[in-house]
Amino acid sequence: MADHPISSLDPIELLKPLTPVERAALARQCRFRRYRTEEQITDHLGEGRDICFVVLGRVRVVNHSLSGKEVSFDDVPAGGFFGELSAIDGGRRSASVVAVADSLIAFLGPRAFQELLTRHPELAWQVMKRLAAVVRAATARIMDLSTLAANNRVQAELLRLAKPGMKGNSTAVIAPVPAHSDIAARVSTTRETVARVLSDLARDGIVKRRADTLVIRDVGALERMVEEVRGGA
Amino acid sequence: MADHPISSLDPIELLKPLTPVERAALARQCRFRRYRTEEQITDHLGEGRDICFVVLGRVRVVNHSLSGKEVSFDDVPAGGFFGELSAIDGGRRSASVVAVADSLIAFLGPRAFQELLTRHPELAWQVMKRLAAVVRAATARIMDLSTLAANNRVQAELLRLAKPGMKGNSTAVIAPVPAHSDIAARVSTTRETVARVLSDLARDGIVKRRADTLVIRDVGALERMVEEVRGGA
DNA sequence: TGATCGGTGTGAGCGGGATCACATCGTCGG
DNA sequence: CCGACGATGTGATCCCGCTCACACCGATCA
Numbered sequence: 001m002a003d004h005p006i007s008s009l010d011p012i013e014l015l016k017p018l019t020p021v022e023r024a025a026l027a028r029q030c031r032f033r034r035y036r037t038e039e040q041i042t043d044h045l046g047e048g049r050d051i052c053f054v055v056l057g058r059v060r061v062v063n064h065s066l067s068g069k070e071v072s073f074d075d076v077p078a079g080g081f082f083g084e085l086s087a088i089d090g091g092r093r094s095a096s097v098v099a100v101a102d103s104l105i106a107f108l109g110p111r112a113f114q115e116l117l118t119r120h121p122e123l124a125w126q127v128m129k130r131l132a133a134v135v136r137a138a139t140a141r142i143m144d145l146s147t148l149a150a151n152n153r154v155q156a157e158l159l160r161l162a163k164p165g166m167k168g169n170s171t172a173v174i175a176p177v178p179a180h181s182d183i184a185a186r187v188s189t190t191r192e193t194v195a196r197v198l199s200d201l202a203r204d205g206i207v208k209r210r211a212d213t214l215v216i217r218d219v220g221a222l223e224r225m226v227e228e229v230r231g232g233a
Numbered sequence: 234m235a236d237h238p239i240s241s242l243d244p245i246e247l248l249k250p251l252t253p254v255e256r257a258a259l260a261r262q263c264r265f266r267r268y269r270t271e272e273q274i275t276d277h278l279g280e281g282r283d284i285c286f287v288v289l290g291r292v293r294v295v296n297h298s299l300s301g302k303e304v305s306f307d308d309v310p311a312g313g314f315f316g317e318l319s320a321i322d323g324g325r326r327s328a329s330v331v332a333v334a335d336s337l338i339a340f341l342g343p344r345a346f347q348e349l350l351t352r353h354p355e356l357a358w359q360v361m362k363r364l365a366a367v368v369r370a371a372t373a374r375i376m377d378l379s380t381l382a383a384n385n386r387v388q389a390e391l392l393r394l395a396k397p398g399m400k401g402n403s404t405a406v407i408a409p410v411p412a413h414s415d416i417a418a419r420v421s422t423t424r425e426t427v428a429r430v431l432s433d434l435a436r437d438g439i440v441k442r443r444a445d446t447l448v449i450r451d452v453g454a455l456e457r458m459v460e461e462v463r464g465g466a
Numbered sequence: 467t468g469a470t471c472g473g474t475g476t477g478a479g480c481g482g483g484a485t486c487a488c489a490t491c492g493t494c495g496g
Numbered sequence: 497c498c499g500a501c502g503a504t505g506t507g508a509t510c511c512c513g514c515t516c517a518c519a520c521c522g523a524t525c526a
Binding site: 084 | 358374460
Binding site: 412413414424425428429431432 | 502503504505506
């Protein structure tokens with residue numbers, strides 16, 4: 001369809017073990033739909049049970065408290081998938097999903113998904129690994145929320161963001177810098193607290209702010225600030 | 234062995250679909266071990282990769298911050314299992330597990346577990362459902378930690394404890410009452426805060442304390458107290 | 467070029483709840 | 497029957513960080 005450039009499942013990591021023919025057959029069972037940035041794909045407590053493949057773009061799993069507070073979970077880049085939970089257990093959606101870039105999503109019904117996994121145990125195995133990773137991330141986050149103070153959680157998040165951008169072993173570059181409010185939503189604090197932590201770190205020369213990058217000059221110092229509270233008095 | 238009353242996997246829910254003969258064969262691949270109450274079974278970051286079946290007793294998944302703060306996750310009753318994560322992805326243990334009653338645990342190596350799941354897709358499916366349930370519980374908890382105040386989290390936990398003990402639709406009985414410190418560990422607050430919330434609820438006639446049971450006289454009122462903060466101003 | 471708007475910086479103030487510190491109160495072991 | 501210990505109830509204090517409020521600094525657009 002002229003509507004979308006590729007209606008293929010080729011970019012999906014999970015489906016790599018399939019032959020091109022099998023993938024094409026599967027694609028024919030899917031419903032494809034484009035979404036613009038900011039557009040909502042799935043609603044918390046929604047009734048859909050499809051598994052969703054991110055063919056193009058990038059989506060974010062978020063949730064809002066009724067009071068409007070936003071809590072954000074993982075981002076899913078192109079090649080990934082989401083919506084497994086409902087496809088697996090038939091329950092309602094556990095979170096909302098919004099596009100954070102123009103995206104193309106493929107929807108596959110739960111029956112077809114189950115059949116796929118039964119026919120291809122390697123895929124079932126991959127899905128389990130993915131779920132295991134999600135559980136690990138969630139437990140780590142619960143630990144952070146339970147044992148770390150707000151500004152230490154921000155520092156910890158900076159370290160996570162720094163991981164991919166390590167230059168040498170004491171400096172790292174974060175680029176582009178997420179909006180403060182995005183960081184805040186990821187560690188459950190306020191935009192203001194994030195700004196203040198960043199100010200403090202800049203004052204102490206631990207980070208340096210540049211146009212749209214953040215340079216961390218002393219990763220070790222940052223790690224120590226987080227650990228020493230984890231370790232308590 | 235005289236060491237343990239049954240070295241059978243018959244009580245395990247997950248393995249019900251197997252024939253008694255298959256289950257017996259699987260049991261022969263397991264290592265069985267007894268644990269007394271309070272005894273530690275698995276250590277956070279430990280190297281074991283076995284999946285663990287709770288044949289008898291009851292275990293609790295907990296974690297400690299280095300400062301000693303205890304955060305408790307799910308309890309696993311007899312018939313359940315834990316340790317799937319490491320068995321699936323080969324990573325270190327994501328939490329500690331301690332016996333909360335004298336327990337008999339069966340350990341199965343990761344290879345044997347994987348083979349079991351490959352040979353029996355129904356079981357793989359069950360494991361996925363279990364993982365999905367864990368993810369749902371974890372995301373709900375993250376939402377609670379992020380959007381609810383400490384005393385509202387305690388109220389929410391009381392509601393969860395009340396669910397199984399509903400008598401009529403406005404009263405419920407919790408028996409036996411967990412120690413305040415256990416409740417505190419489940420909702421990431423302090424023992425004192427739990428005691429205070431309970432005092433306040435008793436003062437308002439919403440709960441009634443008895444010997445070792447807690448009677449909730451107005452479940453609706455409790456729900457409202459939680460919801461109205463979830464909903465914000 | 468001014469206006470609007472989203473992102474950012476930072477001060478002031480207040481309140482929830484963690485912390486510390488005791489007082490009970492049962493229950494168990496001797 | 498007493499002492500010890502674990503669980504509980506409650507007051508006093510203190511401080512983190514949320515909230516509110518406002519200024520600033522680009523961008524984008526009419």
